[in-house]
Every structure is written in structure tokens, then in C-alpha cells.
Amino acid sequence: DIQMTQSPSSLSASVGDRVTITCRASQTIGTYLNWYQQIPGKAPQLLIYAASSLQSGVPSRFSGSGSGTDFTLTIRSLQPEDSATYYCQQSYYTPTWTFGQGTKVEIK
Amino acid sequence: QVQLQESGPGLVKPSQTLSLTCTVSGGSISSGNYYWSWIRQPAGTGLEWIGRLFTSGSTNYNPSLNRRVTMSVDTSKNQLSLKVTSVTAADTGVYYCARASRAVAGLYYFDLWGQGTLVTVSS
Numbered sequence: 001d002i003q004m005t006q007s008p009s010s011l012s013a014s015v016g017d018r019v020t021i022t023c024r025a026s027q028t029i030g031t032y033l034n035w036y037q038q039i040p041g042k043a044p045q046l047l048i049y050a051a052s053s054l055q056s057g058v059p060s061r062f063s064g065s066g067s068g069t070d071f072t073l074t075i076r077s078l079q080p081e082d083s084a085t086y087y088c089q090q091s092y093y094t095p096t097w098t099f100g101q102g103t104k105v106e107i108k
Numbered sequence: 109q110v111q112l113q114e115s116g117p118g119l120v121k122p123s124q125t126l127s128l129t130c131t132v133s134g135g136s137i138s139s140g141n142y143y144w145s146w147i148r149q150p151a152g153t154g155l156e157w158i159g160r161l162f163t164s165g166s167t168n169y170n171p172s173l174n175r176r177v178t179m180s181v182d183t184s185k186n187q188l189s190l191k192v193t194s195v196t197a198a199d200t201g202v203y204y205c206a207r208a209s210r211a212v213a214g215l216y217y218f219d220l221w222g223q224g225t226l227v228t229v230s231s
Binding site: 001031032034036038043044045046049050053055087089091092094095096097098099100101102 | 155156170204208215218219
């Protein structure tokens with residue numbers, strides 16, 4: 001089975017900081033990688049699909065990059081409303097779609 | 109716009125069957141090139157993909173749950189259903205239904221989610 005590993009598991013940053021979250025796949029997945037944001041008590045929401053495509057309505061401070069096994073989600077200037085848990089997800093290996101374990105972002 | 113709403117019992121006894129329904133409103137469940145999935149989240153932990161169903165009725169399940177899971181669709185009611193048999197406390201969590209849209213061949217992403225429903229397995 002393919003494993004998705006995110007790092008760090010949690011981080012604390014200040015408003016205005018640049019934040020980077022990494023997702024590593026145990027096997028190559030091309031650009032078949034998506035990112036989601038989950039605010040506590042809410043359903044996850046799509047941020048980035050196909051590694052780098054910004055979902056409609058998502059602020060441009062969010063960006064994604066990578067291909068193969070290593071991927072990055074960047075928040076260019078952290079805002080208070082970005083306090084959430086972020087998940088990566090692969091859809092390359094079917095039929096099992098896999099999520100990373102999540103990265104919790106807190107505001108200092 | 110299209111919305112998803114999960115429903116079902118909030119409490120299920122161990123060894124029994126968990127049954128949930130996802131109602132799609134604002135659009136037809138049969139239209140478009142979508143997969144429909146169930147995803148669950150135990151309290152305080154991450155997301156686990158349970159399975160997917162294409163509108164043709166074909167299904168794929170997470171191997172970790174394969175023998176206990178059944179997904180189906182009722183197009184006349186615009187509903188998806190999920191059944192998980194022989195439940196234990198490990199099946200406790202929030203269950204989400206979600207729509208998976210296609211970007212390119214094989215590349216799907218969950219662009220629409222229900223609000224989720226909490227299921228507790230306890231006697």
C-alpha cells in the first residue's frame with residue numbers, strides 16, 4: 001500500500017509568516033496529489049488539486065508544488081483564519097485513495 | 109448549488125451494522141463524471157478513505173475494511189448509502205460523504221463534502 005507522510009505533524013507560526021508543509025509519498029504518484037484544509041468542527045475543504053492547481057475561491061496565498069514523491073503546500077503570509085489541520089491525499093494508486101496523517105497549524 | 113447531507117443513527121451497538129445515507133440536493137447524483145466516496149475520521153485523528161462508488165454502480169473499497177463495507181446508490185432518491193458490518197469501538201467517528209471530481213484521467217479530488225455525522229459504537 002502507498003503511504004503518505006506529512007511533516008511536521010504540527011507547527012506554530014505568527015501572522016504574516018511563510019509556512020511550508022511537506023508531503024512525501026512512498027511511491028511515485030506524478031502530480032496526483034491534493035491538499036485540504038480542515039477547521040476544527042468542520043468538514044475538510046479542497047485547497048489545491050493536481051499538486052499545484054488552486055481550487056476556485058481559495059486565497060492566492062496558498063500554493064502547492066512538487067511531483068513524483070515530494071510535495072509542498074505553502075502559505076505565503078499566514079492569517080488567523082488559517083489555523084487548521086492540513087491533509088494531503090493521493091489519487092494515483094487506485095482503487096485506494098490515501099490521506100496523509102495531517103499537519104496542525106497554530107497561530108502564535 | 110449541489111449539497112450533501114449525511115444521516116443515520118448516532119449510536120450503534122458492537123457487532124451490529126452501521127447504516128448511513130447521504131442525500132444529494134441541488135443536482136442529480138447520476139450526472140457528470142464523478143465518484144462518490146465515504147470518508148471517516150475517528151475523534152482527534154486523521155481522515156480514512158472508506159470507499160468509492162461510480163454512478164454506474166461499480167465500487168471499490170479500502171482493503172482494511174473491504175469485507176465489512178458495502179456502498180450503494182439509489183438514483184431515484186438521489187441518495188448514497190453505506191453499510192459497515194460487525195462494528196467495534198474502532199468504527200466510532202465522524203463519517204463524511206464526498207464527491208470526487210476528475211481533473212485529468214485518474215486524477216480525482218474531493219471538491220464537495222457533507223457536514224459529517226458522528227457515529228458512536230457502544231453498548
